[in-house]
Amino acid sequence: MRKDFWLEINSFMEFVKFFLDKNYGDYSSQHASNIEMCILGNFLTSDVGYYPLSYIEYVFNDWEEYTSSNVTALEKENGYILLTDLYSEEEMPTALKMTRDQFVQMLTEWEEKVLKKKPKEVIIKCEDEQFIIETKD
Numbered sequence: 126m127r128k129d130f131w132l133e134i135n136s137f138m139e140f141v142k143f144f145l146d147k148n149y150g151d152y153s154s155q156h157a158s159n160i161e162m163c164i165l166g167n168f169l170t171s172d173v174g175y176y177p178l179s180y181i182e183y184v185f186n187d188w189e190e191y192t193s194s195n196v197t198a199l200e201k202e203n204g205y206i207l208l209t210d211l212y213s214e215e216e217m218p219t220a221l222k223m224t225r226d227q228f229v230q231m232l233t234e235w236e237e238k239v240l241k242k243k244p245k246e247v248i249i250k251c252e253d254e255q256f257i258i259e260t261k262d
Contacts, residue, residue, distance in 0.1 A: 139251035141166040145243060152239070152247065161221040164208050165231075165249065168197040175240055177232035184225050227256055234258045 141162040143152040151174070154166025172194035173180060183192055183199065184206065191200045193211055200207045206228040208221040223231070231249075235258065239247050244260035251257075 141249050143170065143239075143247040143249075145245050145247075150243070160210075160219040162249070162251070164197065164210055164219070164221045167210070168208055169235055169249075171195045172197050173232065173235065177236050177240075181229055181232050184229055223256070227254075231256050231258075 139162050140156075140158045141154050142156040143154050143166065145152055152170050154163070154170050157163035157166050180199070183189060184201075189201075191198070193199065196211050198209045198211045200209075204225060206223050206225060208223070209218045213219065238244070238258050238260055242260065244262050246261040248259045248261075249256060250259065
């Protein structure tokens with residue numbers, strides 16, 4: 126791993142970093158800056174996998190306010206999507222709060238930039254309430 130790459134991500138307050146497993150072709154999340162970004166990393170690697178469309182459909186259906194998968198619970202609340210750790214030991218579980226647009230954009234970019242192109246490293250940063258996916262080969 127390049128040293129300058131690590132320094133670059135440490136300069137941002139909120140981030141989660143992913144690495145491609147060369148043997149299995151999937152990603153693992155590592156080096157999250159806080160619980161919320163750890164939840165996002167686990168959601169993308171353990172729940173979404175290669176099927177982001179089902180979660181995009183969840184956003185737009187009117188009949189489902191709550192859903193859960195392997196490690197993450199999702200809830201719709203006043204135009205936001207709340208992601209929480211399904212197995213949190215916290216009395217009041219920490220939630221990552223995203224607008225519906227942010228959530229859909231995140232999943233769309235995850236598919237386009239990560240799943241289709243398979244970069245070796247991925248960083249998702251949250252700056253000024255915007256989620257940005259950066260990739261490196």
